[in-house]
Amino acid sequence: xxxxxxTAAEPERLQLLRVLGPAHIWALGVGIxxxxxxxxxxxxxxxxxxxAGLIACWVAGLLYTCVAMIDSEVTSTVAAAGGQYAxxxxxxxxxxxxxxxxxxxxxxxxxxxxxxxxVGFLLDTVAGLQGHTGLNQQPFIILAIMFLAxxxxxxxxxxxxxxxxxxxxxxxxxxxxxxxxxFGASNVPxxxxxxxxxxxxxxxxxxxxxxxxxxxxxxxxxGTCQAAEEVRSPARSLPYGTMAGIMTLxxxxxxxxxxxxxxxxxxxxxxxxxxxFDAARVTGSTSLMILLFVGTTFATLASANGCINDAxxxxxxxxxxxxxxxxxxxxxxxxxxxxxxxxxxxxxxxIFALGAPLDQVVTFSILSGLLGxxxxxxxxxxxxxxxxxxxxxxxxxxxxxPLPTIVLLILCSTAYFAVFLGYGTQLSAMMCFYIVAxxxxxxxxxxxxxxxxxFTMPWPKPVxx
Amino acid sequence: xxxxxxxQGLAGQIFDVVTLLVLTIGALYIPLYLGLAGAVKVPNPIxxxxxxALGQNAAEQQQWAALGITDPAAANDIITARFDYSFSWSALxxxxxxxxxxxxxxxxxxxxxxxxVIEERFGDKKR
Numbered sequence: 001x002x003x004x005x006x007t008a009a010e011p012e013r014l015q016l017l018r019v020l021g022p023a024h025i026w027a028l029g030v031g032i033x034x035x036x037x038x039x040x041x042x043x044x045x046x047x048x049x050x051x052a053g054l055i056a057c058w059v060a061g062l063l064y065t066c067v068a069m070i071d072s073e074v075t076s077t078v079a080a081a082g083g084q085y086a087x088x089x090x091x092x093x094x095x096x097x098x099x100x101x102x103x104x105x106x107x108x109x110x111x112x113x114x115x116x117x118x119v120g121f122l123l124d125t126v127a128g129l130q131g132h133t134g135l136n137q138q139p140f141i142i143l144a145i146m147f148l149a150x151x152x153x154x155x156x157x158x159x160x161x162x163x164x165x166x167x168x169x170x171x172x173x174x175x176x177x178x179x180x181x182x183f184g185a186s187n188v189p190x191x192x193x194x195x196x197x198x199x200x201x202x203x204x205x206x207x208x209x210x211x212x213x214x215x216x217x218x219x220x221x222x223g224t225c226q227a228a229e230e231v232r233s234p235a236r237s238l239p240y241g242t243m244a245g246i247m248t249l250x251x252x253x254x255x256x257x258x259x260x261x262x263x264x265x266x267x268x269x270x271x272x273x274x275x276x277f278d279a280a281r282v283t284g285s286t287s288l289m290i291l292l293f294v295g296t297t298f299a300t301l302a303s304a305n306g307c308i309n310d311a312x313x314x315x316x317x318x319x320x321x322x323x324x325x326x327x328x329x330x331x332x333x334x335x336x337x338x339x340x341x342x343x344x345x346x347x348x349x350x351i352f353a354l355g356a357p358l359d360q361v362v363t364f365s366i367l368s369g370l371l372g373x374x375x376x377x378x379x380x381x382x383x384x385x386x387x388x389x390x391x392x393x394x395x396x397x398x399x400x401x402p403l404p405t406i407v408l409l410i411l412c413s414t415a416y417f418a419v420f421l422g423y424g425t426q427l428s429a430m431m432c433f434y435i436v437a438x439x440x441x442x443x444x445x446x447x448x449x450x451x452x453x454x455f456t457m458p459w460p461k462p463v464x465x
Numbered sequence: 466x467x468x469x470x471x472x473q474g475l476a477g478q479i480f481d482v483v484t485l486l487v488l489t490i491g492a493l494y495i496p497l498y499l500g501l502a503g504a505v506k507v508p509n510p511i512x513x514x515x516x517x518a519l520g521q522n523a524a525e526q527q528q529w530a531a532l533g534i535t536d537p538a539a540a541n542d543i544i545t546a547r548f549d550y551s552f553s554w555s556a557l558x559x560x561x562x563x564x565x566x567x568x569x570x571x572x573x574x575x576x577x578x579x580x581x582v583i584e585e586r587f588g589d590k591k592r
Contacts, residue, residue: 047548088575092576092579093572093577093578095575095578096571096575097575099571106489188524188527188531191524193524194525198520202550206550209550263528264528264532265525265529265544267540267546268543271543281531283531325478325479325481326478327478348486348489352493356493360493364493374568375568416560416564420556420560421548421552422548422550424552424556427564429495431563432492433488433491433492434567435563435566436488437485438567438571445481447470447471448470448473450467450468450470451467451468451581451584452585454582454586455582455583461583462583465579465580465583
């Protein structure tokens, strides 16, 4: 419970509590992302077929392994709230940091909205199975977001401990389904005949297109470093929690593809709202259905919970640095949480959850994430160039540099093309948004920013400046 | 000498937040309202559909039944729907210019701001 009081330099400023360990970091990362196995990933099967869905799963896994490697090095060195936002501030500059902050807020708020939509859809499906059709989903969407925002408002330790428990249950549900099906618990056999009878319904372009939603398997794992200021030992906990998280997700993603592709016709799977729950339905086992209902509910709640945590930290950090009105940079006097940011983002999440289709919301979240991963590539190169390995102490040094950076850039470029195939308008609208927002920041908002305060790390002057 | 930012009043703070909100919501909803959002998956239903004609084997028929769809006509649209991946090269080039141009612009303007930050933070000190 260290560091709960103000610093000597700024006696009035409250700090976030340093109470989290590696398990919480794992729970934050996996908790946000595990919902990607419960919904959304299957649209990649719809965009390219069964094989394309599996290839997208592994290629996206490679992309996120690069992200985790790069992020672990930079985050273990720039351990500050806001994660990649703080990295951009110290390595690239304020405008890039503002953009990265927006990437994070948009990606997580959209993901939160997608989770709430899924909760509503799942309850509607279950109500339909019980003979109660036409359930009004909106109260459940509102309730889910409001409850989790309240939990976040009350404190980070309780929030992430809650996440740890429900994430573990959701993960165990996937493993249980996988093992049960392997041991014959399903009334309907696994069938992978579509791999040979209809291997690539869209040809090779389908494989590229499917990468769009393949990202959804892992989107948000980089959120682990949002809690950098609340971790007891950032240099150890952040790389350990992040890498453990990506390994967990790779295993869960492959098992999910296997079970769902074997139990659900790919044409249905490609447009399903809750694929793992649907797979449990196909088995005919009531206990598996209940388990996967609980798993889906917990995964969506854990994800939304983590998203509120991360989006509010990014918004809070920008407010604290005056990239946004400083009113948002306040810490609650009792709970030590960024309460104004948490409350402010609630209606935004609701606007998207109540008014936009799931695939649109998912696409906007993916696009913001993708822009963030693109930033990581040149951020990593600039980090090594401005502070070579022997100039500052790093908590973790990732191997094979610059190979992960090059691979990440190639995969990001491919993913842009994948999104363009079918969702080009959204991509263009998103880019226009970020361009206008950047000009607004540079020519208007930046005047309120204290220059020297943007560099707080105890590092030497960067090389070349 | 350190840069002293002007103090922003309440009205200015509200204006800035509203500006960002309008931009954010507009980015998602304008394509939706204009009907330009989302990939259209077009069904190509076949006449007199049977499970066999729809390419579904015995195991897949069982799976459809377990999902609550026993009539092949009800699955006709789902099974036959396909995305259209044809695209215009000019649209692709516009997208590439937007993405690359955006990052170039942000990095260049950031660098200008970053030099001010480093200048103020380090001054003439040699660390």
